[in-house]
Amino acid sequence: GNSVTQMEGPVTLSEEAFLTINCTYTATGYPSLFWYVQYPGEGLQLLLKATKADDKGSNKGFEATYRKETTSFHLEKGSVQVSDSAVYFCALPSGGSYIPTFGRGTSLIVHP
Amino acid sequence: NAGVTQTPKFQVLKTGQSMTLQCAQDMNHNSMYWYRQDPGMGLRLIYYSASEGTTDKGEVPNGYNVSRLNKREFSLRLESAAPSQTSVYFCASTEGMNTGELFFGEGSRLTVL
Numbered sequence: 001g002n003s004v005t006q007m008e009g010p011v012t013l014s015e016e017a018f019l020t021i022n023c024t025y026t027a028t029g030y031p032s033l034f035w036y037v038q039y040p041g042e043g044l045q046l047l048l049k050a051t052k053a054d055d056k057g058s059n060k061g062f063e064a065t066y067r068k069e070t071t072s073f074h075l076e077k078g079s080v081q082v083s084d085s086a087v088y089f090c091a092l093p094s095g096g097s098y099i100p101t102f103g104r105g106t107s108l109i110v111h112p
Numbered sequence: 113n114a115g116v117t118q119t120p121k122f123q124v125l126k127t128g129q130s131m132t133l134q135c136a137q138d139m140n141h142n143s144m145y146w147y148r149q150d151p152g153m154g155l156r157l158i159y160y161s162a163s164e165g166t167t168d169k170g171e172v173p174n175g176y177n178v179s180r181l182n183k184r185e186f187s188l189r190l191e192s193a194a195p196s197q198t199s200v201y202f203c204a205s206t207e208g209m210n211t212g213e214l215f216f217g218e219g220s221r222l223t224v225l
Contacts, residue, residue, distance in 0.1 A: 034213070043116070043202055043216030044155075089154065099145075099170070100206075100214055104154035 001094045002027040004073075006103035009087075013080055013110050021075040021106045023064075023090035033057075033066055033073040034091040034100070044089060047075075085110045114138050118203050118217035125193045125224045133188040133220050135203030143206045144186035145170075145214070146178060148199040155202065161186055193224045 007022040025033065032051045036044040048057035050066035050073065057064050062077045075088060087105045094101040116137045125131055137144065142163045147155040157170030161180040175197060177189045186205075190197055200221050204214040 036214075041218075043204075043218045044214070045216065046213050049213065099157060099160060101157075102155040104152060 002031060002092050002101060003094075004090045004092055004101065004103040006088075006090050006106050008104070009107040011106060011108050013108070015082055015110055015112055016079045017110075019075070019077040019080045019084075019108065021088055021090075021108070023073045023075065023103060025071050025073060025090075025092055027071075027092060030066075030068060031093045033064070035062070035064055035073070035075050036089040036091060036102070038087045038089065038105070040086070047088070080108070080110045082110045082112055084108060116203055116205055116215050116217035118201075118220050121218065121220055123220065123222050125190075125222065127194060127224060129193050130189070130191050131193065131222075132190075133201055133203075133222075134185070135187065135217060136185045137203075137205040137215070138184065139205060139207075139215065140183070141205035141215070142183070142208050144180065145204045145206075146176075146186070146188045147202045147204065148172065149202060149219075150199050158188065158201075190222075193222075195224045198222060198224045 004025045034049045035047040037047045038044045048059040050057040053068040055066045064075045087107050089105045090103040119134045145160040146158040156172045159178040161167045164183045179187045200219045203217045
C-alpha cells in the first residue's frame with residue numbers, strides 16, 4: 001500500500017531561520033498529499049494539502065509542492081517563529097481504502 | 113464549534129481493568145477513526161468506521177473493540193487493559209473515506225499500570 005517516510009527529528013532552529021522537513025512517498029497513482037501539525041497537548045490539524053502532481057499547498061507561511069519526479073512533498077517555511085514549535089506529520093491515503101496513513105512525525109523546536 | 117470531542121482526557125487503569133473511550137463529532141461526517149500515538153511510532157490506526165453501521169480493523173486492532181453507536185458517536189473499548197496499551201488515543205472523522213482530510217479530537221491519555 002501507499003506509505004510516507006519523513007526525516008527524523010527533532011529539528012532545532014533559531015527564530016527567523018529557514019525550515020525544510022523532508023517527506024517522500026510511495027504510492028500507486030497520484031493520491032492527495034497532506035501535512036498535519038500537532039501543537040503541544042492538542043490533536044492533529046490539517047496544515048496544507050495538494051491534490052495533484054505539481055500542485056503547491058500553502059498555509060500560515062508554510063508551503064509544500066507535490067513533485068512526482070522525486071516522489072516528494074517537502075514542507076518549507078522561509079522564517080520560522082517560536083509559535084511554530086510542534087510536531088509535523090506527512091500523510092496520504094493508503095491505496096484503495098483511502099484510509100489516511102501517517103509518517104512518524106518530525107518534531108520542530110524553535111528557539112527565540 | 114465543538115468538532116470532535118473525546119472523553120475522558122486522562123485515565124489511569126490497572127492491568128485487567130476495562131474501560132471505554134467515547135468520541136462524538138458534530139460535523140455530520142460519515143467516517144470515523146481511532147488512532148493511537150506512541151513515541152517514535154507516529155499514528156497507528158486501530159479501527160475505523162466508513163459509515164454508520166460498519167466497522168473494520170486497522171493496523172493494530174488486537175485488544176480493542178469498537179461500536180459505531182450512531183452517525184455521531186464512535187466508542188473504543190479495552191476489555192482487559194495491558195501496559196502495552198498505555199498510549200495517547202485520538203479519534204478523528206472525515207466527511208467521507210475518499211476526502212483524506214481528517215478532523216481530530218484533542219486526545220485521551222491512557223496509562224495502564
